[in-house]
Amino acid sequence: xxxxxxxxxxxxxxxxxxxxRERGYADVTVAEIADRAGLTKRTFFNHFAxxxxxxxxxGPAFGQNVLKYLAEADPGLxxxxxxxxxxxxxxLDLAPYYEFGKARLEILAATPELRERDLIKTAGLAxxxxxxxxxxxxxxxxxxxxxxxxxxxxxxxxxEWISHPEADFPDLMRQxxxxxxxxxx
Amino acid sequence: xxxxxxxxxxxxxxxxxxxxRERGYADVTVAEIADRAGLTKRTFFNHFAxxxxxxxxxGPAFGQNVLKYLAEADPGLxxxxxxxxxxxxxxLDLAPYYEFGKARLEILAATPELRERDLIKTAGLAxxxxxxxxxxxxxxxxxxxxxxxxxxxxxxxxxEWISHPEADFPDLMRQxxxxxxxxxx
Numbered sequence: 566x567x568x569x570x571x572x573x574x575x576x577x578x579x580x581x582x583x584x585x586r587e588r589g590y591a592d593v594t595v596a597e598i599a600d601r602a603g604l605t606k607r608t609f610f611n612h613f614a615x616x617x618x619x620x621x622x623x624g625p626a627f628g629q630n631v632l633k634y635l636a637e638a639d640p641g642l643x644x645x646x647x648x649x650x651x652x653x654x655x656x657l658d659l660a661p662y663y664e665f666g667k668a669r670l671e672i673l674a675a676t677p678e679l680r681e682r683d684l685i686k687t688a689g690l691a692x693x694x695x696x697x698x699x700x701x702x703x704x705x706x707x708x709x710x711x712x713x714x715x716x717x718x719x720x721x722x723x724x725e726w727i728s729h730p731e732a733d734f735p736d737l738m739r740q741x742x743x744x745x746x747x748x749x750x
Numbered sequence: 751x752x753x754x755x756x757x758x759x760x761x762x763x764x765x766x767x768x769x770x771r772e773r774g775y776a777d778v779t780v781a782e783i784a785d786r787a788g789l790t791k792r793t794f795f796n797h798f799a800x801x802x803x804x805x806x807x808x809g810p811a812f813g814q815n816v817l818k819y820l821a822e823a824d825p826g827l828x829x830x831x832x833x834x835x836x837x838x839x840x841x842l843d844l845a846p847y848y849e850f851g852k853a854r855l856e857i858l859a860a861t862p863e864l865r866e867r868d869l870i871k872t873a874g875l876a877x878x879x880x881x882x883x884x885x886x887x888x889x890x891x892x893x894x895x896x897x898x899x900x901x902x903x904x905x906x907x908x909x910e911w912i913s914h915p916e917a918d919f920p921d922l923m924r925q926x927x928x929x930x931x932x933x934x935x
Contacts, residue, residue: 645934681870688869706926710902710933717898721891741891742934748895749830749931 574612574622576602581619582668590620590676620672620679621686623662628690630655635697644703645742648694648715653738656723660734667727691716718742759797759807761787766804767853775805775861805857805864806871808847813875815840820882829888830927833879833900838923841908845919852912876901903927 571579580601584593595616599609613619634651642650659666673680695712699705721744722737756764765786769778780801784794798804819836827835844851858865876897883893906929907922 684869684873685866706906706929707933709906710930713898713902714930714934717895721894744891745895745899746934748892749899749927749934 573602573604573608577604577609577612578619578622579665581616582665582672585620585672585676586668590616590672590679617679617682620669621682623665624686624690627655627659628693630658631690631694632697635694640701642701644698644701644707644711645715647701648698648711649718649738649742651694652715652719653735656719656726656734656738659723663727663730666723670724670727687716687720714742714745718745758787758789758793762789762794762797763804763807763850766801767850767857770805770857770861771853775801775857775864802864802867805854806867808850809871809875812840812844813878815843816875816879817882820879825886827886829883829886829892829896830900832886833883833896834903834923834927836879837900837904838920841904841911841919841923844908848912848915851908855909855912872901872905899927899930903930 577598581593581598584597584601593616595609596606598616598619599606602609613622631651634654635647638647638650673683691709691712694716695705695708698708698711701708703711718738718741722734722741725737725741726732726734762783766778766783769782769786778801780794781791783801783804784791798807816836819839820832823832823835858868876894879901880890880893880897883896884890886893888896903923903926907919907926910922910926911917911919
């Protein structure tokens with residue numbers, strides 16, 4: 566699988582994730598992140614508003630990919646299948662960032678402040694995804710439920726993939742959707 | 751249906767909700783809330799840590815009711831049916847607070863800061879509910895999906911009930927679960 570070759574922004578992000586993992590998010594300063602990346606604080610603030618934004622920097626690109634893949638999905642697909650397809654493709658694009666994803670989950674598990682922010686960002690993505698699904702001529706209610714369900718499946722399947730990187734992500738998505746269906750029946 | 755007869759705490763809460771609705775959450779001060787309730791700021795702070803806590807004051811009692819009803823549910827019920835039963839019963843207990851619930855939704859819709867906090871509190875309830883469901887000998891995955899689904903159904907059905915107070919809430923819960931099932935199939 567292709568390796569991630571980071572630029573200054575990416576180096577700052579890698580340095581931040583290493584430090585958050587080593588010492589805990591709360592104890593790490595922007596100066597230390599810049600220092601670890603071999604860059605200045607000024608360069609840090611050219612790229613990020615604050616320490617928290619380093620952690621969430623990939624979120625907007627992920628959301629844009631989900632919407633792009635959704636727009637490409639066969640118009641005949643139902644809302645849940647279209648949402649699953651888009652999240653599966655966007656998830657596969659994250660494969661080169663495996664180490665980042667693994668660090669991300671560990672840091673989230675250890676940091677309630679980031680978990681809260683992550684919940685809010687995920688809810689934002691659910692809203693945007695539901696709005697995009699509504700354009701496929703499904704009811705607002707169905708769009709919201711399909712978006713929430715597909716994102717719950719994605720979270721569980723992505724965590725599973727990080728624990729078992731040899732697994733096939735599309736398979737994990739399908740199996741996890743089957744588990745969600747069985748849980749609500 | 752029984753009317754809510756508020757004590758000092760309840761009067762502060764009613765005053766706060768009226769003011770938030772009239773003027774927007776951000777513009778209302780604690781002094782104004784106390785004044786509207788005919789009480790002092792000191793009394794306010796005997797009951798609430800800050801303005802935001804007035805808004806979320808009923809959350810813990812609701813969560814405790816959900817867990818109490820879940821503990822009473824037939825052990826033979828599956829996770830989703832047990833969660834639905836508990837949320838339906840806890841929802842029915844909110845009937846006397848209809849005006850409060852209606853104001854709550856309006857204020858949430860107008861106040862992103864409170865919506866974010868509400869998301870975090872709802873996620874907390876989903877976690878606690880999933881943990882309680884796991885004690886019913888279902889897998890952790892099934893417990894999480896059932897808890898999330900039941901809370902999504904509850905949010906949608908409760909909003910519907912507030913728009914149509916003459917409707918039967920258990921019926922709304924059942925219909926909304928059917929819509930969720932259809933959205934994920």
